[in-house]
Amino acid sequence: MNIEQLDIRGHLAQFAPFDHLSDDLLDRIAGSIEIRYFQAGSELLSKDQPIDSLWYIRSGAVEMYQRSGRLFNRLGEGDIFGYSDLLHQRRVRYPVRAIEDTLIYFVPADIFDEICEADDDFSEFVDTGGRLKVTVQQQRDDSGLMTTRVRKLITRQPQMVEADTTLQAAAQRMRDENTTCVLVVDLTESQSPYTFVGRDGRHWKLNGILTDRDFCTRVLAEGKSPQTPVGEVMSSRPIVIQSDESVYEAMLCMLRNQVHHLPVLHRRQPMGILHLSDIVRHETHSSLFLVNNIFVQNTPTQLSRLSTEVRNGFVRMVADGANSEMISRALATIGRGFTQRLLELAEAELGPPPVPYCFMVLGSMAREEPTINADQDNALVLDDAYDPEQHGDYFEALAKFVCDGLAGCGYAYCKGDVMATNPRWRQPLAVWKRYFEKWMREPNPERLLHSSIFFDLAPVHGEAPMVEALQDLIAEQAPRSELFLAALARNAKNRTPPLGFFRQFVMEQDGEHRKSINLKRRGTAPLTDLVRVHALACGSKSQNTFARLDDIAATKLVGQGVAERLRYAFEFLSMVRIRHQAEAIEHGQEPDNSVDPEHVGSRERHHLKDAFEAISHAQKFLSFRYTLPGKGSSRSQGAERGETAS
Amino acid sequence: MRRVPKVRRRQLEAWPRYLAARATEAKDTRLAGFFAGGGLDPEMPIGEAPLVAMDFETTGLDAGRHDIVSVGVVPFTLARIRPAEGRYWVLSPRRRLSDESVTFHHITHAEVENAPDFSAIIDELLEMLHGRLVVVHYRQLERAFLDAAIRERLGEGLLFPMLDTMSLEARIHRQSWWARLRRWAGRPVASIRLHESRQRYNLPAYTGHHALIDSLATAELLQAQILYHYSWETPVGALWR
Numbered sequence: 047m048n049i050e051q052l053d054i055r056g057h058l059a060q061f062a063p064f065d066h067l068s069d070d071l072l073d074r075i076a077g078s079i080e081i082r083y084f085q086a087g088s089e090l091l092s093k094d095q096p097i098d099s100l101w102y103i104r105s106g107a108v109e110m111y112q113r114s115g116r117l118f119n120r121l122g123e124g125d126i127f128g129y130s131d132l133l134h135q136r137r138v139r140y141p142v143r144a145i146e147d148t149l150i151y152f153v154p155a156d157i158f159d160e161i162c163e164a165d166d167d168f169s170e171f172v173d174t175g176g177r178l179k180v181t182v183q184q185q186r187d188d189s190g191l192m193t194t195r196v197r198k199l200i201t202r203q204p205q206m207v208e209a210d211t212t213l214q215a216a217a218q219r220m221r222d223e224n225t226t227c228v229l230v231v232d233l234t235e236s237q238s239p240y241t242f243v244g245r246d247g248r249h250w251k252l253n254g255i256l257t258d259r260d261f262c263t264r265v266l267a268e269g270k271s272p273q274t275p276v277g278e279v280m281s282s283r284p285i286v287i288q289s290d291e292s293v294y295e296a297m298l299c300m301l302r303n304q305v306h307h308l309p310v311l312h313r314r315q316p317m318g319i320l321h322l323s324d325i326v327r328h329e330t331h332s333s334l335f336l337v338n339n340i341f342v343q344n345t346p347t348q349l350s351r352l353s354t355e356v357r358n359g360f361v362r363m364v365a366d367g368a369n370s371e372m373i374s375r376a377l378a379t380i381g382r383g384f385t386q387r388l389l390e391l392a393e394a395e396l397g398p399p400p401v402p403y404c405f406m407v408l409g410s411m412a413r414e415e416p417t418i419n420a421d422q423d424n425a426l427v428l429d430d431a432y433d434p435e436q437h438g439d440y441f442e443a444l445a446k447f448v449c450d451g452l453a454g455c456g457y458a459y460c461k462g463d464v465m466a467t468n469p470r471w472r473q474p475l476a477v478w479k480r481y482f483e484k485w486m487r488e489p490n491p492e493r494l495l496h497s498s499i500f501f502d503l504a505p506v507h508g509e510a511p512m513v514e515a516l517q518d519l520i521a522e523q524a525p526r527s528e529l530f531l532a533a534l535a536r537n538a539k540n541r542t543p544p545l546g547f548f549r550q551f552v553m554e555q556d557g558e559h560r561k562s563i564n565l566k567r568r569g570t571a572p573l574t575d576l577v578r579v580h581a582l583a584c585g586s587k588s589q590n591t592f593a594r595l596d597d598i599a600a601t602k603l604v605g606q607g608v609a610e611r612l613r614y615a616f617e618f619l620s621m622v623r624i625r626h627q628a629e630a631i632e633h634g635q636e637p638d639n640s641v642d643p644e645h646v647g648s649r650e651r652h653h654l655k656d657a658f659e660a661i662s663h664a665q666k667f668l669s670f671r672y673t674l675p676g677k678g679s680s681r682s683q684g685a686e687r688g689e690t691a692s
Numbered sequence: 693m694r695r696v697p698k699v700r701r702r703q704l705e706a707w708p709r710y711l712a713a714r715a716t717e718a719k720d721t722r723l724a725g726f727f728a729g730g731g732l733d734p735e736m737p738i739g740e741a742p743l744v745a746m747d748f749e750t751t752g753l754d755a756g757r758h759d760i761v762s763v764g765v766v767p768f769t770l771a772r773i774r775p776a777e778g779r780y781w782v783l784s785p786r787r788r789l790s791d792e793s794v795t796f797h798h799i800t801h802a803e804v805e806n807a808p809d810f811s812a813i814i815d816e817l818l819e820m821l822h823g824r825l826v827v828v829h830y831r832q833l834e835r836a837f838l839d840a841a842i843r844e845r846l847g848e849g850l851l852f853p854m855l856d857t858m859s860l861e862a863r864i865h866r867q868s869w870w871a872r873l874r875r876w877a878g879r880p881v882a883s884i885r886l887h888e889s890r891q892r893y894n895l896p897a898y899t900g901h902h903a904l905i906d907s908l909a910t911a912e913l914l915q916a917q918i919l920y921h922y923s924w925e926t927p928v929g930a931l932w933r
Binding site: 054078088105147149 | 768776908911
């Protein structure tokens, strides 16, 4: 190898995906490089121009543009481009312009193909566009259309039949498999752009596609017999798309070719069928679209069908890099949407309410931070004119309708029975006021344990002022109810964060090892508990933990920077939990709150430790701030009780 | 700031006339073959010209007293440089390599001891240069050393037009009215050495003083110079010397 090729090789070897190549392959590339200099401002590649090399930036910088002329990507030294065009139609899709004087190394297409063939990591890298540095702005603008690959939308294998299959058999297959099309394939000896190796190891050729629409236009309308072989009516040489194309590209392809079904191939292997509705659905996963959808459903059953879309939307938001606050608020909006629509449907079925009411949510939904696996916690506040004899049946039925409906939509019944179906939590406003006054005036830690959930409350449907009246009452009385705060503070320390955190286990307070951490029980829940204590102490009417932290930070209740640290801890713990749940859903598992330390990366582990530490400190501080007077002196307890009662 | 070089008819025709004369007069068949049909049409746009960058490392600067110790050549066009087709030879100097030039060129005594004489590479070198416009950085050195080495071994010299990136750089940075004004004003003169010239076009730094790397560096520099100061349409006759 010549010395200048060593120089080239040395440069390539510093950058992905070349850094992981074997020496032989690296030599092969370095020995094939061609070079050209481009002046700043010049166009390197123009749209639709044929491309015969992989472009590697030896020095300088370039920008890539979309059809719209919008900046798509900016690349610098050691970056490569042109690979997706090389892998596909060998034509340039995005024009590239030099923004600095740029020296390009070219890897000829045949060498590129050879390396892709020889090295899986390399081909994976160029296949998935591993280095594609799409700007964050871009991701937001395009809601993932440009960046989401077609394969993401494929959920099942395509149905394939041979050309001599009868139309009837094909139709039965489509019925049984609940699909809207079949691919028509045949055994073949020779290779062509359409051949692939089937699971049986033999060579197959994709010959055509038969859709449900074809059954109308090409079978029935043409008077074909059900015994006709599919080969006679199929569309030959179907339009296909590669699995790593963008959803945007797929959409354009459908529009361009006027097709609704697009076979998705990985190289030549059919992976699935993309239908236009898949793209529409993908787009409507965005939370706002989903909320719109909620309000046009007319039965609880129809509503319940949306729940899978909620999960998909959740997974997508996580993949799109939304933060925990955005995701939680979206989930809260959706949860409220379901509840509101169910109440509308209930009122439509049961008639208008005999007395005004407000349906309120409690706990995480009220805080606007539910997770994807949140239970339902709700209650009914009724007008004081409520008469159990007269109106009891109506509200019981209403509550049952809504709670059952919510359960159908994926919001499990509350284990503690904090639901509007529980007669205790279906009461006139005056009774609710008495409940809260009693909780605050005669706090008993054991009893409060079960009622702290009521101190996160928000109206969802009906007369919101009734719930706001309760919020006002709490905000007014809680700061003065020191005994209540002390009891709450004591409860807030019941659940502690884990002490230490090692590679395979978690060190518990009592010195025991555990295999997994429950991020809710040991992390977010104790954090929201302690934030609630401070929030109630400062008379905040906010329900959301972040909003409460803002209110707390404005007071002198906690030390400098503590609120900020807790905010960080909360965001981090929520995000770990959310990602964990999104991953579970993607793997077809039920999302939960328990994380195995082995699956936590070293950097995350470090942050987790910090987050748990922040909670632990804040818990210790609680005992300081809100002492339980009963322990020290019974005198002060009596005094405070008297004061609170006055 | 594209430069439109003034080209005099005579200047354009001087080299073709010389090459044609040598093709008939040369006694050595290899040289006669090289000159015959080897010259480019002076009107040929530089963008279409087959080019070859060449660089020598020598034991000194005087072609009469010093020797070539290595030769690097890289064929290219303005569209593509092809390092894979480049060639590199280490040669045995007739006179002993001084210790200074050893450190300077990274060529060791041992390498040189087993190296062939220049005569062994004449055929291959001529084949590489044939039909291409030779591009060098500082033609006085390459031209004089090549001429001397050939003359010594074949009994007659070898001269042909060369495109000199250093003199292009000098025209731009030393002979322009602006450069003269700067000099008159006492400002430092722009360096036209290979490395410094490349920096002006934001070309990456290479380890210098290796004949093959320097010829690659020269090829890249020419691509940049043409883009910045001339055009692909500039006739080669306006650029060669």
